[in-house]
Amino acid sequence: MSQDTDQYLAKKTRLVSLVIAGAMILWIGAQWIGSLLGIDTRYAVLFDLLALAAFAWAFVVIYQIWRARQKG
Numbered sequence: 001m002s003q004d005t006d007q008y009l010a011k012k013t014r015l016v017s018l019v020i021a022g023a024m025i026l027w028i029g030a031q032w033i034g035s036l037l038g039i040d041t042r043y044a045v046l047f048d049l050l051a052l053a054a055f056a057w058a059f060v061v062i063y064q065i066w067r068a069r070q071k072g
């Protein structure tokens with residue numbers, strides 16, 4: 001595998017880790033603020049779905065990284 005490919009995959013891996021950490025922090029914060037403010041449950045479900053979408057995206061990108069490393 002070339003050095004350019006390794007650097008590209010490293011950038012993708014860092015992006016995935018930031019998305020996972022950010023989604024988790026934002027989700028926990030949204031749940032905590034939502035419970036303090038007493039927001040409607042449909043908004044809590046919206047935050048849940050947004051977090052799930054971020055995790056699904058991260059899973060797909062992690063799979064792409066894994067496949068790229070298998071080829072190299």
